[in-house]
Amino acid sequence: MFDLDGSLDGPEVGPAYGPEVGGFDLFNHPFAVRRASRPYVLVGTDPDEPHRDKWVTTPGADGTLRRLFPHSWVPSEHHFGGPAVEIGQSLVYAGAVHHGQGLQPGGAYVVRRSLDGAVRWQYRTDHPATALDTDGDTVYVAYNSGALVALDSDDGSVRWRTRLEVDGAPTTALSLAVAPRGHLLVGTVDGRILEFPLGW
DSSP states (O other), X not given: OBOTTSOBOXXXXXXXXXXXXXXXXXXXXXXXXXXXXXXXXXXXXXXXXXXXXXXXEEEOTTSEEEEEEESOSSTTOOEEOOOEEEETTEEEEEEEEOOTTSOOTTOEEEEEEETXXXXXXXEEESSOEEEEEEXXXXXXXXXXXXXXXXXXXXXXXXXXXXXXEETTEEOOXXXXXXXXXXXXXXXXXXXXXXXXXXXX
16 A cells, blocks of 8 residues: 555545545544644545545545545444554554444454554553554553553553542543653643653
């Protein structure tokens, strides 16, 4: 799908902007990619049901969208979009598996995939991620349960986990960012910004 120089060579999908891309679906299509070297967007292949069969795509230099890989690596599963971050020639992204009776145990995930679609690792949980970022070695993930988890970027193993609290009261992170000088900034639902050392 891409050359050694990082240029992409996937099939063209149509103009990058315009009616061919279709409408935005709040639950299916969020895909904010931090530290991205190029724009990424989720686009469905069926104009009548754009939330189905979504592909991770990127606009080429000529303005056409190029498909990289299907958003769901499990053909039978429909995955909702979520936060993401680029690491080298790969994407780490979070999401959840759609189920008619709501989120099921193990139905939320963080996955690292090469830009050819190969799954390098996946980490399953019971709660959707609200934000993630990386320093290249570790992927930091915030969950709507109030958990904060650090995953090894090479194999997805858990390095540490904690539950967010402010003065003994639980809180939930809505955003986070790796800051200079080895700190992680966490924006909480109650409007605070917490700071953690990355080696914590």
